[in-house]
Amino acid sequence: MNVLLPAPASPPPSFGLWQRRSLRWQVLAAVVAINLCAALVAVIVIIANARRATETEMLSSLAVAERFVQETVERLATEDGVTGSLAQLPLHISGLRHVRIRIEDRAGHALDIAPASGEDEAHEGEVPSWFSRLVTVEPQETVIPVIENGAVVGQVRVAGEASDEIAEVWEDMSDLAVLAAGVNIAILAALYVVLGRLLMPLRTLSAGMHELEAGRFEHRLQPPRVRELALIADRFNALGAALKAARDDNARLNERLVSVQDDERRHIASDLHDELGPCVFGLRANLESIDRLVGRAEPALAQRMGERVATMTDILDRIQGLNRRLLRKIRPMALGHVPLAAVIADLLADFESHSPGRHIRLETEGLAERYGDSVDITIYRCIQEAVTNALRHGDARNIAITLRGARRDGRLDLVIEDDGSGIAAGAPRGFGLIGMEERIGALGGQWRILPASPSGTRIEVTIPAHPYEFGLTAAPERLAAQ
Known part of the structure; x- marks a missing residue:
């Protein structure tokens, strides 16, 4: 996973004229x-x-x-x-x-x-x-x-x-x-030729180290004919295999962790919706019934009862609004039931309604209705976190979101760009960005944060994804989690 964040650059090692030579x-x-x-x-x-x-x-x-x-x-x-x-x-x-x-x-x-x-x-x-x-x-x-x-x-x-x-x-x-x-x-001349053949494995080893540094742990070296260098190549290949196995294990654990978290959030959201929702509805129905009975009481008593009913109705409205916000924060109930583009559009409309004077533009291309629970919620959270940061911390006036559907190579490309003040150099990452990184990494995706031109922030996200349909066996783990 590639993340480009402002970080202090380490000074390069200083070498003399002799050390700089091969x-x-x-x-x-x-x-x-x-x-x-x-x-x-x-x-x-x-x-x-x-x-x-x-x-x-x-x-x-x-x-x-x-x-x-x-x-x-x-x-x-x-x-x-x-x-x-x-x-x-x-x-x-x-x-x-x-x-x-x-x-x-x-x-x-x-x-x-x-x-x-x-x-x-x-x-x-x-x-x-x-x-x-x-x-x-x-x-x-x-x-x-x-x-x-x-x-x-x-x-x-x-x-x-x-x-x-x-x-x-x-x-x-x-x-x-x-x-x-x-x-x-x-x-x-003989030394030049012989040293070239002897040092070739070292250059190959250096190139292999760059491959490992870039995260391509499947890279392997051909054992050279020199016994000592062949041992180094064997150790390098063993290190690459161990790193690849560790990365695969971490990816599986992270994916499993994200899946478990999503399941837990879905259950909590379902309980809030199924348990708290009917209770709120019952309280509202009873308050309306009490409000109708108030008219039969004495005027003084009716006035006091009306005031209490209005106060209780206001409290109930706030509880209902809080419940909706909690549901949206934990897991939007519409995910998995309506197309992904519609869920994102509803999220952005809610942002605009609470942020007057801000304009958010959404552009989708080749987007399927859904890509499975983990991918859908990851895209939703990335957009939610990026827009929140742009409005709250970057004071952005315009935000452009582009979401392109999975192509033949099976990728979802998401780009979020704003015209705010951008990220200050050396600013620590918050829990929201850390959560984005964990979710994207668990799905085997990549992301990076860049400065936008002329100002602002640009976030690019790429996630492996394929269109998901219920009843197919392409994603049995995600089907079981529904």
């Missing part, structure tokens, strides 16, 4: 963050190892080159008849790795530089400058004198060169980075 996004973001941290640590370790390896390789190459140059210089200086050993050095000490050689004369001018390998020149343009700055070690240099005929004719400068070693490290690290990036992309 669980899939959080897991993937955590994996990416872990991989980035691991990559940063790996880069630091690789650079540290590269610096140590570069320094070791450079020192080793420098020692080898130094011995080689020293031996070459000594061999050229000791060969018989060899002159110009300084000019012949470039032919003997070229193509050494991880070193650069500079040959100088006695004045310090460079005679020639051993050509660097093409591989080194190619590497210089491939390695980023930032990586070279991180890996480059302190330069090392050795000076070897060149002696010819006992005199120093020049010198050879041998300096360590780490560019080709840095290029090898960069190449290895680039290949490793490409491989790691490919593996991580594959892992993230």
Whole structure:
């Protein structure tokens, strides 16, 4: 049963940026963050190892080159008849790795530089400058004198060169980075797919919770393949079944309660009508007989007796009016005997007669004569309570009532709209509205209260109902209650 009433709205829970993300996004973001941290640590370790390896390789190459140059210089200086050993050095000490050689004369001018390998020149343009700055070690240099005929004719400068070693490290690290990036992309793609399949039951569970919240307790979940989530789905289905059974039991109890109340009210109304009515009629007949006998008495006595008779007649009229109002309040005697539309029209005519200046309009469409005791009295009470509230509390001047009969889907639609002041925000519901809610809910109906435009209140009621005829077996319980 849906009831729309003014109620304080609960503030939505506040979540941070991380909590507002989906669980899939959080897991993937955590994996990416872990991989980035691991990559940063790996880069630091690789650079540290590269610096140590570069320094070791450079020192080793420098020692080898130094011995080689020293031996070459000594061999050229000791060969018989060899002159110009300084000019012949470039032919003997070229193509050494991880070193650069500079040959100088006695004045310090460079005679020639051993050509660097093409591989080194190619590497210089491939390695980023930032990586070279991180890996480059302190330069090392050795000076070897060149002696010819006992005199120093020049010198050879041998300096360590780490560019080709840095290029090898960069190449290895680039290949490793490409491989790691490919593996991580594959892992993230697999996680995205797997998490989507794992989290799908949670989204289905959330949708199921919305169904339960809306009162559709017959909704069930398909058990997923994950054992833990399958247990949750089983518990959800068990909860839905329990809620549906409880709602059905409550509906049966409420319907039975309403039926018992209606039976009790009908019996009370019947007793008032059958017992009190004849008594009032007998008292009125006797008062009229006494009034006729008053004329035969003495004038003074006749006057006093006439006054007493008039007072008793007035009291009797009030008792009779009170009896009619009690009958109408407990249960209109016309219900079940005359068409429902006529009973409602009589009720509205009584409202208009006691409320001058108020206009009540009734519009019916496709209405059967009756729909059974419970439905008829519920429609009657809803109209009675709504009109009473509109006149007494809303100070409405115009009230429009529309009642459409049961269609193929077996529903009665009732709309009551007024131009009064409406319901104040936060106003508690009275016993009349609570009684309406109980009766409508017991019949499996729905209702809601809305603000009317431009002012006033609009009440919409929908009740399952089918035209009822005496002698049919469509409603044996209600027939037995007649």
